[in-house]
Amino acid sequence: MRRRRGAGFTLVLPFAVLLVLTVLVPVLYTVYLSLFTDRLSGLGFDGPRQVFVGMGNYLSVLVDRAFGQSVLTVALYALVQVPVMLVLALVLALLLDSAVVRLRQVWTLALFLPYAVPVVIGGLIWAYLYSPGVGPLASLLGFDPLSGRGILPAVVNIATWQWVGYNVVIFYTALRAVPKEILEAARADGAGPVRTALTIKVPLVRPTAFVALVFTVIGSLQLFTEPLVLRSFTGAVTSTWTPSLYVYESAFITNDYGRAAAASVLLAVVSAVLSALVMRLSTRRYR
Amino acid sequence: MDPTMGEKTVLSRRTALRAGAALAAGALLADGLLGGCATSAAADGRTVVRIWSWLTGMDSYIAAFNAAQRHVHVELSVISSGLKGGYAQEVNAIKAHNAPDIMHVEYQALPQLLLSGGFREITADLADLGPGYTPAAWRAVRPDGRTWAVPMDVAPMVFYYRKDLFDAHGIPVPVTWQDFRAAAEAVRAADPTARITTFPLNDGSFFAGMCWQAGDPWWRIDHDAWAVDISGPGTVRTAEQWQRFIADDLVATDPTGDQGWIASIHNGRLWGLLGASWNVGTFAKSVPNDTGRWAVATMPTWDGRPANGMQGGSAFAISKQSRVAEAALTFLRWLSTDPAVVRVGSAFTAPFPAFDASRAVARDVYASKFFLGPPVYQVLDEAARRVPDWTWGPTALGSFSVVADTFSDVRSGHTTMPDAVRAVQARAVADMRGRGLSVVEGGAR
Numbered sequence: 164m165r166r167r168r169g170a171g172f173t174l175v176l177p178f179a180v181l182l183v184l185t186v187l188v189p190v191l192y193t194v195y196l197s198l199f200t201d202r203l204s205g206l207g208f209d210g211p212r213q214v215f216v217g218m219g220n221y222l223s224v225l226v227d228r229a230f231g232q233s234v235l236t237v238a239l240y241a242l243v244q245v246p247v248m249l250v251l252a253l254v255l256a257l258l259l260d261s262a263v264v265r266l267r268q269v270w271t272l273a274l275f276l277p278y279a280v281p282v283v284i285g286g287l288i289w290a291y292l293y294s295p296g297v298g299p300l301a302s303l304l305g306f307d308p309l310s311g312r313g314i315l316p317a318v319v320n321i322a323t324w325q326w327v328g329y330n331v332v333i334f335y336t337a338l339r340a341v342p343k344e345i346l347e348a349a350r351a352d353g354a355g356p357v358r359t360a361l362t363i364k365v366p367l368v369r370p371t372a373f374v375a376l377v378f379t380v381i382g383s384l385q386l387f388t389e390p391l392v393l394r395s396f397t398g399a400v401t402s403t404w405t406p407s408l409y410v411y412e413s414a415f416i417t418n419d420y421g422r423a424a425a426a427s428v429l430l431a432v433v434s435a436v437l438s439a440l441v442m443r444l445s446t447r448r449y450r
Numbered sequence: 451m452d453p454t455m456g457e458k459t460v461l462s463r464r465t466a467l468r469a470g471a472a473l474a475a476g477a478l479l480a481d482g483l484l485g486g487c488a489t490s491a492a493a494d495g496r497t498v499v500r501i502w503s504w505l506t507g508m509d510s511y512i513a514a515f516n517a518a519q520r521h522v523h524v525e526l527s528v529i530s531s532g533l534k535g536g537y538a539q540e541v542n543a544i545k546a547h548n549a550p551d552i553m554h555v556e557y558q559a560l561p562q563l564l565l566s567g568g569f570r571e572i573t574a575d576l577a578d579l580g581p582g583y584t585p586a587a588w589r590a591v592r593p594d595g596r597t598w599a600v601p602m603d604v605a606p607m608v609f610y611y612r613k614d615l616f617d618a619h620g621i622p623v624p625v626t627w628q629d630f631r632a633a634a635e636a637v638r639a640a641d642p643t644a645r646i647t648t649f650p651l652n653d654g655s656f657f658a659g660m661c662w663q664a665g666d667p668w669w670r671i672d673h674d675a676w677a678v679d680i681s682g683p684g685t686v687r688t689a690e691q692w693q694r695f696i697a698d699d700l701v702a703t704d705p706t707g708d709q710g711w712i713a714s715i716h717n718g719r720l721w722g723l724l725g726a727s728w729n730v731g732t733f734a735k736s737v738p739n740d741t742g743r744w745a746v747a748t749m750p751t752w753d754g755r756p757a758n759g760m761q762g763g764s765a766f767a768i769s770k771q772s773r774v775a776e777a778a779l780t781f782l783r784w785l786s787t788d789p790a791v792v793r794v795g796s797a798f799t800a801p802f803p804a805f806d807a808s809r810a811v812a813r814d815v816y817a818s819k820f821f822l823g824p825p826v827y828q829v830l831d832e833a834a835r836r837v838p839d840w841t842w843g844p845t846a847l848g849s850f851s852v853v854a855d856t857f858s859d860v861r862s863g864h865t866t867m868p869d870a871v872r873a874v875q876a877r878a879v880a881d882m883r884g885r886g887l888s889v890v891e892g893g894a895r
Contacts, residue, residue, distance in 0.1 A: 202886040203565060205674045206594060207844050223884070237474035294710045296719075311862050318486015395708065398652035398858035402851035417848035417881070418565070 190431075197221065197424035220425035229403040230426060236315075237405050241383035249375060252327050253368075254335035257360045271335065274328035284323065286392030289321045294396060309397035321389045324384070330375050337371040338364055366393040374447030379436045384434050387411070406430050471482070496523040502540065503554035505602070505764060506529040506731075507795050514794050515784055522777045528812040532559055533847060544568030544769070544828045551772040552782065555599055557590035558655060561669075561844045563737045564598060565885075569767040573597040575779055579787060579805075586837035588805035593841050594671050599765035600782040601804035603727075606833035607758045610729060611722040613745035613822045615640070623747050628693060630750040632701040637721050637732050639874045648702035648711065651857040652875070654850025656706070661685040661876060662759025662840050663749060666885075669843030675888035676843060680875040682892070687752070689867035696860065696867075703861055724749070725872055726761040727802040727830045733799070734820050745823030748833050754858040805819055838881050845870070845881050852877050 197220050201211035224230050255274060258264055277285065292298035293308040301307050308317035341364055349359050387407035394400045402416070403409040404428065414423035462785055498499045499522055501512075512524045527550065529536045544550040544566045545638070555563050573596045580588055580597075587601035609624070616623065617635075624630035631837065635647040650656055655777070658668065664684030670677040679685075695701045704710055714720045715737050723729060733744060749758035766785070768778045785791055786804070789811040796803040796815045803809045814819035856870035865873075875891075883888045 200885075201565075203844075204886050205566045205888050206671060207885070207887050208561075208567075208596075208677065211565065222488060291709060294708075296704075296713050297710045311858065344763065394652075396705065396710075398854055398861075400856035401858055403855070412848075412851060415535065416533065416851055418538075418562070419885075420542050 200421040252330035260338040278329045282388040312356040314399040337368040500550035502551035549769040551778045599767040602764040605726040605763040624750045654853030659759040661760035663757040667840045677890045693867040730800040746829045
């Protein structure tokens with residue numbers, strides 16, 4: 164009994180050590196940082212004094228209009244991107260799963276390929292395609308994707324291109340796991356391929372869809388790399404366009420680490436609450 | 451479905467989110483591990499000096515220095531340029547008490563980085579060199595009368611223009627901003643798809659450089675307080691003028707220096723550039739086929755009073771934590787003033803040193819035939835001598851972001867540039883007060 168417990172402990176140790184060092188310690192340090200601020204005096208050239216401000220940083224983030232604006236931006240972004248991408252991924256997965264598609268593996272690979280392109284590279288390629296005068300898209304679309312109005316669809320498009328294949332693979336895997344007997348029964352009852360897809364397959368992969376939804380929503384909240392890349396191409400992406408950019412700007416441009424830490428903690432809490440909510444919803448519905 | 455696959459989605463997003471932080475932290479970690487056991491002495495008894503810099507050609511300068519003497523050995527770590535992560539890395543290192551001996555810092559960033567308390571005061575060490583520097587550079591490293599960094603170069607702003615096209619259409623080179631407007635109209639009349647220049651709305655440091663010449667510095671030190679005057683008369687006048695130029699569609703507003711800009715220069719859609727001395731190198735590199743088309747003139751002025759701002763310009767500060775400050779200073783004095791540096795540098799760039807004697811050498815060795823008209827170095831030299839007083843403030847870098855953010859609504863008409871600079875002023879004052887600094891609003895009395 165004792166030896167078994169020892170073995171379990173040994174097996175868990177590498178994971179536990181990594182978890183503590185790379186996740187728990189940084190998280191705790193962030194929380195600690197968020198309670199302090201660097202207070203200066205006079206001209207400030209004598210260097211800062213770290214003072215405890217309690218919830219002060221959180222309050223100043225919450226009343227900062229730029230932060231509210233950034234939350235609105237990602238909310239709007241998620242509202243458009245999440246349904247567009249998930250529906251597209253589901254439709255593509257159903258097509259792959261249906262009997263009509265030939266060269267299934269080639270299609271899967273082609274859809275998945277953008278996921279293998281590093282986000283920064285993908286962002287740069289799209290930025291060049293969008294740039295009026297360099298890429299063709301501005302004149303083809305009839306509007307400037309890098310203008311204030313075009314920028315949100317432009318980012319949605321990049322993210323969808325990048326992530327749709329990944330979600331197709333997830334859905335496709337789930338569809339493959341749908342029991343053959345049910346499908347055969349449906350066919351025997353006279354259901355065509357569309358009917359089967361809508362009333363048999365889709366309800367059966369609903370749990371998968373919810374999980375994909377959670378991850379996509381969290382990913383949307385953390386939207387960072389695409390807008391950061393686009394920033395050097397257009398002023399339409401402001402320095403605090405998304406909450407993650409807000410954190411980046413606070414920490415690394417204005418050197419206000421307390422505010423940056425507070426904003427990251429708020430972001431993490433919102434992500435956690437949202438995913439808990441969605442998970443809860445999905446299990447209840449499924450039962 | 452396999453939950454670990456979903457996990458990866460989140461992780462890779464998070465990884466991206468933390469990319470900036472991780473870069474800085476990674477460098478810190480490596481540095482801490484190496485620095486922990488180093489004894490600041492190389493095997494052959496030389497004193498080792500560590501420097502972080504993103505200056506083009508720094509490796510060549512250091513190689514020349516290390517070969518030229520036997521006492522000091524300089525080790526270079528190339529870091530990202532300041533606003534692309536370099537300053538974050540430096541400030542983090544100072545916080546973590548493992549900063550290198552020498553850190554690269556632009557004039558515009560010096561007061562903000564001084565807030566970290568990580569730089570060594572070198573007033574006495576550098577006093578003898580003071581008179582040798584162009585005043586604009588010397589003032590820039592002495593915001594409060596104490597010397598905090600060693601000047602490297604100066605970056606006065608000038609007007610680059612397509613002399614061939616200006617001549618062909620009989621457009622005179624603008625001397626005042628009134629002339630500039632006439633020239634802008636003439637350019638558009640000559641070619642409806644062409645503009646005289648672009649005014650990059652996403653570049654706060656460019657706008658600051660343009661305001662500089664109007665004679666109302668954004669910051670001043672008034673006894674023991676910062677006087678903040680970002681919406682002073684000179685800045686508002688500058689903002690109003692460019693608001694009109696943009697509203698009248700006389701200038702483009704796209705970024706400078708990127709692929710789109712190069713394409714516009716290449717296709718003759720931009721006939722000019724309001725830029726700094728370092729753009730000499732940009733032209734030679736980006737549009738080599740344009741040799742014999744461009745010329746340089748001093749910046750158009752308000753009312754004919756000669757003045758122009760600067761955009762950028764580098765200096766080097768010594769860490770307060772450095773145990774080899776003496777050796778670091780030896781290297782920096784050489785780097786900043788020795789004519790050998792210019793000779794090395796002119797092989798791959800067009801150096802424009804802050805030290806007057808070195809600049810004379812740079813002028814003599816400059817051999818490019820790219821530009822027409824008066825000798826480039828003569829124009830730049832004149833520009834370097836007519837830079838008015840200016841002090842960068844402790845929130846300069848953040849203010850550049852705020853400028854770019856508020857200007858992003860100018861094109862669509864949601865805001866105007868004069869309104870935007872008033873917003874920037876309010877933000878800067880609030881930020882500075884919030885951090886505990888003494889602030890006086892408006893110009894210094």
